[in-house]
Amino acid sequence: MEESNSIKLIRKSPWLFHFNSGGCNGCDIEVVAALTPKYDVERLGAVLTASPKHADILIITGPVTRQTAGSLKMIYEQMADPKIAIAIGTCACSGGVFRGGYNVLGGAEKVIKNVICIPGCPPNPRQIFAALKKLYENKLEEEKNDGGSKLTKE
Amino acid sequence: MSSAPLLTSILTIVAGIIFFFLSFLFEWVERKAVARIQKRVGPYFTGPGGIFQPFVDFLKLLSKTEAISKGTELLFYRASPIIGVTLLTYGFLHLPFLSQSPVLNFNGDLLVIFIVFAFTCLSYLMAGLSLRTPFTVVGTGRLIVQYSLYELIFLSSFALIFFQAGSATISDIVRYQMINRPLVLYQPIGFIVAVFSLLAKLEKPPFDLPHAKQEVAAGWMSELSGRTLAYMRLIGNMDYLFSISLIVTLFLGGGSGPFASQIIVLWPIYFLIKALAIALVLSYIEGVAVRVRSILLPMRLGIPLTSLLVVQAVILAIWRMGLW
Ligand code: SF4
Numbered sequence: 001m002e003e004s005n006s007i008k009l010i011r012k013s014p015w016l017f018h019f020n021s022g023g024c025n026g027c028d029i030e031v032v033a034a035l036t037p038k039y040d041v042e043r044l045g046a047v048l049t050a051s052p053k054h055a056d057i058l059i060i061t062g063p064v065t066r067q068t069a070g071s072l073k074m075i076y077e078q079m080a081d082p083k084i085a086i087a088i089g090t091c092a093c094s095g096g097v098f099r100g101g102y103n104v105l106g107g108a109e110k111v112i113k114n115v116i117c118i119p120g121c122p123p124n125p126r127q128i129f130a131a132l133k134k135l136y137e138n139k140l141e142e143e144k145n146d147g148g149s150k151l152t153k154e
Numbered sequence: 155m156s157s158a159p160l161l162t163s164i165l166t167i168v169a170g171i172i173f174f175f176l177s178f179l180f181e182w183v184e185r186k187a188v189a190r191i192q193k194r195v196g197p198y199f200t201g202p203g204g205i206f207q208p209f210v211d212f213l214k215l216l217s218k219t220e221a222i223s224k225g226t227e228l229l230f231y232r233a234s235p236i237i238g239v240t241l242l243t244y245g246f247l248h249l250p251f252l253s254q255s256p257v258l259n260f261n262g263d264l265l266v267i268f269i270v271f272a273f274t275c276l277s278y279l280m281a282g283l284s285l286r287t288p289f290t291v292v293g294t295g296r297l298i299v300q301y302s303l304y305e306l307i308f309l310s311s312f313a314l315i316f317f318q319a320g321s322a323t324i325s326d327i328v329r330y331q332m333i334n335r336p337l338v339l340y341q342p343i344g345f346i347v348a349v350f351s352l353l354a355k356l357e358k359p360p361f362d363l364p365h366a367k368q369e370v371a372a373g374w375m376s377e378l379s380g381r382t383l384a385y386m387r388l389i390g391n392m393d394y395l396f397s398i399s400l401i402v403t404l405f406l407g408g409g410s411g412p413f414a415s416q417i418i419v420l421w422p423i424y425f426l427i428k429a430l431a432i433a434l435v436l437s438y439i440e441g442v443a444v445r446v447r448s449i450l451l452p453m454r455l456g457i458p459l460t461s462l463l464v465v466q467a468v469i470l471a472i473w474r475m476g477l478w
Contacts, residue, residue, distance in 0.1 A: 013207065040196075050372040051289075051372035051375065053376065054372060054378075078221060080219050
């Protein structure tokens with residue numbers, strides 16, 4: 001895959017925007033834990049931004065419900081190109097335990113094309129850091145081809 | 155004499171480039187110091203110790219597309235970064251960073267600082283109000299309140315310097331400090347008030363109400379993206395560096411120090427060391443402080459700080475009377 005300069009730079013300075021589309025809050029706590037001293041994603045230059053317009057990476061936790069689908073789409077559209085979406089937790093990947101609920105649409109892929117999935121209920125902050133580190137080093141693509149890895153593109 | 159304009163232009167370019175890159179260095183120092191205080195590491199992988207991180211952030215934002223919403227006042231949106239960057243760089247040329255005499259100077263150039271600060275604030279307002287959403291309006295409103303209050307205090311502490319040194323020319327004030335002692339020894343209260351109000355002026359914690367996270371999204375910056383965000387962040391960094399350099403110039407005697415008058419290269423080095431020391435003090439307060447919850451608190455802090463300045467003025471007046 002050919003990548004533009006901009007994508008190259010995004011990998012070196014991934015600014016995150018966190019959106020909970022209806023999860024149980026378990027994943028949110030792990031996302032916050034990834035910012036704390038032990039894992040400190042700021043080592044990679046990642047900072048949590050307060051406005052989607054500043055962010056490069058949208059972090060989605062929880063299943064997409066009928067109510068949040070519109071907001072999720074709107075937030076993703078507001079982010080400036082190029083942008084990346086990461087689904088954290090099994091719920092955000094596929095719907096998880098909430099799958100099939102009357103109010104649940106499913107994973108983030110129902111709204112956004114091309115989501116990087118980090119499964120786990122909730123995933124360890126180390127996995128979140130590892131995913132961002134792989135993104136930083138541009139090794140994500142290789143992982144995908146291996147098959148059976150933790151990081152899958154569903 | 156014919157080479158003087160040429161020399162000035164070369165020095166202008168050199169000082170401008172130094173100012174541009176130093177502002178990134180200071181952001182790195184700040185981020186690293188705050189991270190250390192919070193037992194984190196801070197930027198680490200990009201460059202040695204993550205030193206290129208702020209610059210990469212800047213490049214990244216420049217290379218991104220802009221998401222401009224409908225209804226944005228494009229004139230304000232485009233003009234604000236130009237005003238801020240130009241005026242701050244111009245202001246920096248009036249500070250004696252490279253050598254004892256600033257690149258540009260004229261009689262009474264302390265007043266330039268007032269203009270520079272006014273226009274920096276104007277550029278923030280223009281960027282904030284170029285698109286009026288609830289977030290930007292609330293954020294800009296808070297910014298106006300906080301800025302007008304604390305900048306007044308910040309600049310009033312310079313009035314006391316004018317009172318003591320008897321000159322509103324920056325190079326004269328520096329000379330006064332080299333002949334006597336740095337002004338911080340005469341006016342310690344004024345110095346503390348200036349440093350403290352600097353935090354409020356730069357919207358750093360505990361005074362980061364204008365863009366208090368989650369509360370009002372990113373405050374007045376919410377609607378900025380891409381290039382404009384890159385330049386507005388650059389203006390923030392430049393404002394930080396400029397204000398610190400100003401305190402170093404006016405209170406700590408610029409780059410003066412042992413052997414500085416014999417060896418010319420020592421001047422910028424001393425200046426940088428003093429500036430870094432102030433940046434570390436500011437980062438320390440930033441790192442340990444919690445954001446004040448109510449907007450009233452930072453406003454109420456204005457009164458104690460003002461009274462402290464009055465006390466300093468009275469002490470100064472008595473001291474001067476005694477001398478005369
Ligand atoms: S993946 Fe597990 S922890 Fe995360 S939101 Fe779903 S149920 Fe909660």
